[in-house]
Amino acid sequence: MESEQIIFYILSFWFVTSSLLMIFSRNAAKAVLFLVLVFFSAASIWILLEAEFLAITLILVYVGAVMVLFLFVIKMLNIDKSTLRAKFTGYLPLGLVVAAIVAAEMSLVLGANQFGLDVFSSPTRHDAGYSNITVLAMQLYTTYVYPFELAAVLLLTAIIAAITLVHRNDTSHKKQSISEQVNVQAKDRVRLVSITLPSKEDK
Amino acid sequence: MVSLSSYLMLSNVIFCIGLVGIFVNRTNIITLLMCVELILVAVNTNFVAFSHFLGNEAGQIFVFFVLTVAAAEVAIGLAILTLLFRNRGSISVDVTNSLKG
Incomplete structure (x- = not known):
């Protein structure tokens, strides 16, 4: 077995293992961290396929931005774990059956007869x-x-x-309203009251 | 030499794991979004594998756009999730049934 195959199988093992750990982890924050591992494995596989730019983009954009966004939301929302996992195993058999059927059907299409090395020979590597x-x-x-x-x-x-x-008008603090300030009229600020002075005869 | 079939079967397995994840974690919207990400990574691996073996860079351009759309989807999805939590006090799928007749 040559080195490329060994690297491929090691990366595939971590790819599959970390995605399995992700979907079965009970803690959402742990699931995000396993998804980060999934993205790293996927990026390594893509580098093996000579897609360097996309691999780096996957790590920079997904691990650097999207996963951090997930973590922020999970930490901000303070999710109650017990309610979320109430029906953890309820649909697992049905899901396994559906996934097995999908996997079997795709294996028939994507097998070595259609996409093996004798049909699609491995392209020569690009030079440096x-x-x-x-x-x-x-x-x-x-x-x-x-x-x-x-x-x-x-x-x-x-x-x-x-x-x-997500934005909402915050009423907890005072702030300026520029348009109201500009459009203010004199009658909004000063109210002139006409007072009739009492005459001296009334005293 | 790793054949194209090996890469396709790998992404097949990852796709099905994402599918099982959607069934298993159906009450938690955050994990559902993460399973969709898993499925998208599987599909992108397919695109990259075909792009490498056919010597055509268009596949990688497709992955570029898929990543863009997925990032936008996650941003809006998490915004909706925050809004849902603010209005309902929970993000469980079971409480979002007010449209049920």
């Missing part, structure tokens, strides 16, 4: 001067430039949607 980032950037900024800009708009929409959903 090959830059995955350059190749991806050439594609991304020429052929796929409009989808790229659409992705930027999508992220902007996500930012606005997330802020709009």
